[in-house]
Amino acid sequence: QAQLVESGGGLVQAGDSLTLSCATSGGHFSNLFMAWFRQAPGKEREWVSGITRNGAGAFYEESLQGRFFIFRDLVKNTVSLQMNNLKPEDTAVYFCAADSDRDRSYVARRADEYLYWGQGTQVTVSS
Numbered sequence: 029q030a031q032l033v034e035s036g037g038g039l040v041q042a043g044d045s046l047t048l049s050c051a052t053s054g055g056h057f058s059n060l061f062m063a064w065f066r067q068a069p070g071k072e073r074e075w076v077s078g079i080t081r082n083g084a085g086a087f088y089e090e091s092l093q094g095r096f097f098i099f100r101d102l103v104k105n106t107v108s109l110q111m112n113n114l115k116p117e118d119t120a121v122y123f124c125a126a127d128s129d130r131d132r133s134y135v136a137r138r139a140d141e142y143l144y145w146g147q148g149t150q151v152t153v154s155s
Contacts, residue, residue, distance in 0.1 A: 030055030030144055032124045036108075037149030044114050044153070050107045050124030050146055057144070061127040062100060062107045065139060066120035066151075073123070075137040077109060087135050114153045121148040 036048040048064070063078035077098040078087045086098050097110040107124060127136050128143035136142065 030057070030126075032057075032126065032144055032146035034122065034124050034146040034149040037122060037151045039152045039154065040114055042115055042153055042155050045110065045112045046114060046151060047111070048109045048122055048124075048149060048151070050109075052105045052107070052126070055126070055144065057105060057126050058102060059130050060144075061130075061132065061136065063125050063127070063136070063142065064098065064107075064109045065123045065125055065142075066118075067123070067148075068117075068120040071120075073139045075139075076122070078135055078137075079107060081130075111151070114151075116153045116155045119151060119153050121150050123148045 031053050033051045040046055059081055061078055061080055064076040065073050066076050067073040076089055077096055079098045079100050083100040095112050100107040124146040125142035126144040
């Protein structure tokens, strides 16, 4: 059974760093574009970052560029999100997701374009 499991969330202070990890199993995730989304209370789920199948291409929501870094380990089948200089507005549940279309020609940024989802991990940044 295809499964994504996030870990690494927690309570941190503003300015701290945190690295989230997404473990994949049971599916051909190595053939899929992977992404991180986040959802703050009362807000819609938003795309944060995505990475190509081979890990060579990384993409970021413009406002997060330079603070967040995505990478994947093709041997361990994990996708990670390193978050630096965290701010209170980064507080959200962070989700790992796998694209539904392995042949997509553009970077998918809508939640409905992703087929597989993890359960999410809470990140809380205190000021």
